[in-house]
Amino acid sequence: MQAFVLEGKELKNRIMEEPELEAHDVKIRVKSSGLNHRDLNIPTRRKFSKEPLILGSDGAGVIIEVGEKVSEYSVGDEVIIDPFTGWKENTPSPPDEFEILGMPSHGTFSEIFVANEENVSKKPLHLDWNEAGVIALAGLTAYRAVVTKANIRKNDTIFIPGAGGGVNMLAIKFASALGAKVITSSRSNEKRELAKKIGASQAISTHGDWKEELKHERIDVVIEGIGGDTFLRSLDVLKKGGTIVTYGSSTADTFQFDLRAFFYGQYKMFGSTMGSKEELTQMLAFIKEYNIKPEIGAVFPLKEARHAFEYLKESKQFGKVVLTNS
Numbered sequence: 545m546q547a548f549v550l551e552g553k554e555l556k557n558r559i560m561e562e563p564e565l566e567a568h569d570v571k572i573r574v575k576s577s578g579l580n581h582r583d584l585n586i587p588t589r590r591k592f593s594k595e596p597l598i599l600g601s602d603g604a605g606v607i608i609e610v611g612e613k614v615s616e617y618s619v620g621d622e623v624i625i626d627p628f629t630g631w632k633e634n635t636p637s638p639p640d641e642f643e644i645l646g647m648p649s650h651g652t653f654s655e656i657f658v659a660n661e662e663n664v665s666k667k668p669l670h671l672d673w674n675e676a677g678v679i680a681l682a683g684l685t686a687y688r689a690v691v692t693k694a695n696i697r698k699n700d701t702i703f704i705p706g707a708g709g710g711v712n713m714l715a716i717k718f719a720s721a722l723g724a725k726v727i728t729s730s731r732s733n734e735k736r737e738l739a740k741k742i743g744a745s746q747a748i749s750t751h752g753d754w755k756e757e758l759k760h761e762r763i764d765v766v767i768e769g770i771g772g773d774t775f776l777r778s779l780d781v782l783k784k785g786g787t788i789v790t791y792g793s794s795t796a797d798t799f800q801f802d803l804r805a806f807f808y809g810q811y812k813m814f815g816s817t818m819g820s821k822e823e824l825t826q827m828l829a830f831i832k833e834y835n836i837k838p839e840i841g842a843v844f845p846l847k848e849a850r851h852a853f854e855y856l857k858e859s860k861q862f863g864k865v866v867l868t869n870s
């Protein structure tokens with residue numbers, strides 16, 4: 545089967561052997577898969593190995609074979625591949641067995657993927673293949689940050705800097721569906737306009753003076769995914785006693801932090817990482833109820849996955865970058 549792998553330090557397309565099917569497994573012909581910022585970091589995070597590793601955490605497709613003990617799924621069923629294994633219930637943090645697909649185990653950037661039936665979910669009917677292939681990881685991360693951790697309520701005001709990101713785009717849609725007032729930022733004027741179309745009531749420049757522009761707002765919650773370059777500015781616009789959820793760090797992981805300002809402000813801060821199967825199931829029901837679909841920034845065939853990586857690296861997208869696998 546065709547796959548996109550990291551081999552040594554090289555990212556490339558190559559033929560890989562089809563994985564074997566065990567008793568509780570389903571074999572999926574992958575129709576589409578989604579890039580995440582994480583995929584960009586794997587070449588530097590993985591210890592050097594000549595063993596090819598298939599990248600990718602997100603995907604969706606059609607079941608073409610089932611193991612002898614599979615009970616919930618049949619050939620022909622349309623499914624989303626869970627982007628992780630080893631986290632069932634909604635616990636405060638993931639269990640030790642929690643693993644994201646695409647490192648250390650093989651991921652979804654291939655024509656065929658084999659998963660335990662516990663690690664797939666029925667594809668929501670309102671999503672097309674491109675949308676289904678990109679929803680799980682970003683949607684789950686956004687859902688846990690906005691719903692589980694921040695517990696967003698109707699009429700809360702939420703600030704989500706970085707409108708163009710896959711997770712943030714869904715966080716904007718989720719918070720707005722829950723009746724919150726959503727304010728976002730972007731470095732790009734075009735993306736600021738798009739953000740307003742998907743539910744943001746205001747979109748400011750990431751490089752602007754946030755304190756000045758938001759001086760009449762009472763920000764109850766900030767969802768932070770940009771990281772070190774914006775974290776302190778995000779905290780600075782949060783109301784005293786407000787909540788900041790940090791789930792990502794596209795810029796810097798470390799920076800200086802004024803502890804005194806934080807405890808005087810009586811802020812609450814939550815770290816958040818993806819989510820459990822329980823929340824994934826809730827998120828898929830939630831997007832069905834509110835008819836939410838991910839924005840698709842660009843689509844590339846699997847054979848052009850390297851171009852897709854470059855595209856994501858340059859932050860050109862608004863929303864998710866898709867690969868069509870078969």
Ligand SMILES: NC(=O)c1ccc[n+]([C@@H]2O[C@H](COP(=O)([O-])OP(=O)(O)OC[C@H]3O[C@@H](n4cnc5c(N)ncnc54)[C@H](OP(=O)(O)O)[C@@H]3O)[C@@H](O)[C@H]2O)c1
Nearest residue numbers: 581685706707708709710711730731791792793794817818
């Ligand atoms: N903890 C988890 O489970 C989890 C899950 C998914 C992602 N993440 C992390 O969360 C972050 C976002 O992920 P993603 O997949 O949504 O990434 P993405 O699609 O690449 O989005 C990157 C976002 O950051 C903004 N941004 C990037 N570089 C910036 C810079 N130098 N200055 C200002 N803004 C910048 C962009 O906004 P504009 O282009 O609109 O300006 C965009 O919103 C990444 O760090 C990723 O590793 C964590």
